[in-house]
Amino acid sequence: MEHISPGERAAELRRELNYHGYRYYTLDDPVIGDGQYDSLIRELREIETAYPELLTPDSPTQRVGGDPSPAFDEVEHSRPMLSLGNAFDFNELAAWHRRITGLLDGASFDMVCELKIDGLAVNLTYQDGILAQGATRGNGTTGEDVTRNLRTIKTIPISLLRGAPEHLEVRGEVFLPIAEFQRLNEERAERGDPLYANPRNTGAGSIRQLDPKVTAARNMEIWVYALGDPNAPEVPRDHWAALDWLHGLGFRINPENRPCRTLDEVQDYYQSWLERRHDLPYEADGVVVKVSSLDMQDQLGVVGREPRWAIAYKFPAEQAVTKLLHIGINV
Numbered sequence: 001m002e003h004i005s006p007g008e009r010a011a012e013l014r015r016e017l018n019y020h021g022y023r024y025y026t027l028d029d030p031v032i033g034d035g036q037y038d039s040l041i042r043e044l045r046e047i048e049t050a051y052p053e054l055l056t057p058d059s060p061t062q063r064v065g066g067d068p069s070p071a072f073d074e075v076e077h078s079r080p081m082l083s084l085g086n087a088f089d090f091n092e093l094a095a096w097h098r099r100i101t102g103l104l105d106g107a108s109f110d111m112v113c114e115l116k117i118d119g120l121a122v123n124l125t126y127q128d129g130i131l132a133q134g135a136t137r138g139n140g141t142t143g144e145d146v147t148r149n150l151r152t153i154k155t156i157p158i159s160l161l162r163g164a165p166e167h168l169e170v171r172g173e174v175f176l177p178i179a180e181f182q183r184l185n186e187e188r189a190e191r192g193d194p195l196y197a198n199p200r201n202t203g204a205g206s207i208r209q210l211d212p213k214v215t216a217a218r219n220m221e222i223w224v225y226a227l228g229d230p231n232a233p234e235v236p237r238d239h240w241a242a243l244d245w246l247h248g249l250g251f252r253i254n255p256e257n258r259p260c261r262t263l264d265e266v267q268d269y270y271q272s273w274l275e276r277r278h279d280l281p282y283e284a285d286g287v288v289v290k291v292s293s294l295d296m297q298d299q300l301g302v303v304g305r306e307p308r309w310a311i312a313y314k315f316p317a318e319q320a321v322t323k324l325l326h327i328g329i330n331v
């Protein structure tokens, strides 16, 4: 086999990953599976850790998502919309837990487990309780203004219930339910159009449409999972309590979220969803584990493009199988 240096391999991986990032984030039309993408990025990260001098600021390991499309107005996020670090097995999860326990001087902490919904992250801004703006994550600092499209999603409240602060930003995942994806594909099959590949990219493409009627015709949904500005005075200083507070304002919070105190509880939650993930009416590619105390979140902060206080505990990739199941072929 031809020998290539770590520098050459890193450059090759950056080129490949930038291309796949563009296909996924900008075109909503990836050509490789998520598992493949994850192992390429992992390989690049390993080279950059072993040879820090090879790290470049434009490396896909340092960036969030893709640049906003010029087809939409740009929105500067008041706080960056970040990515998440990954754990691919229990040992990696336990290492994350040990690391942050150390950073918190050995203090114990409560966690919240949430399903990692495979959709499109959005930031919703409410002014005087009324939806004023909705934006995609974009490259993390600048997103796309998709307000007109998000207004057509029935599970996004246009006006909030009593008690909403004057200015409120929330973040959540907009997704295309599997049944809706299948319905769209049945319609396409009848017309002889090529089938959509999967709910995630069809859903993301449905939000990044110039004509809101297209979004409106696809029954998209949202789960809200965070505040855009958790330091607002009205917000409880605990993530679990903050989700409950958001629910009281009329936001859709996933009822499968669970508070957990120990790593064993996190593992039970993960294992039970690993076995039942296909019973969900939407796609989830793992569990997001978050430190619940907002003061501890602040103390832990962010490293690069990832908060230290949360981690995505990923389900093993199974792209090829799910694609076939979604279009109704029995395998």
Ligand code: NAD
Pocket: 020, 021, 023, 024, 025, 030, 031, 032, 033, 034, 035, 037, 038, 064, 065, 082, 083, 084, 085, 114, 115, 116, 117, 118, 119, 120, 121, 122, 137, 172, 173, 225, 285, 288, 312
């Ligand atoms: P990420 O894996 O870093 O996770 C962050 C995102 O998780 C958030 O932006 C949010 O949208 C989402 N999320 C869902 N549920 C959440 C919850 N309960 N709490 C908090 N966040 C939640 O996301 P990313 O940076 O977009 O990246 C990578 C994902 O995209 C990977 O799974 C990767 O495989 C895939 N990807 C695939 C390709 C490809 O070519 N197939 C290319 C690029 C990225």
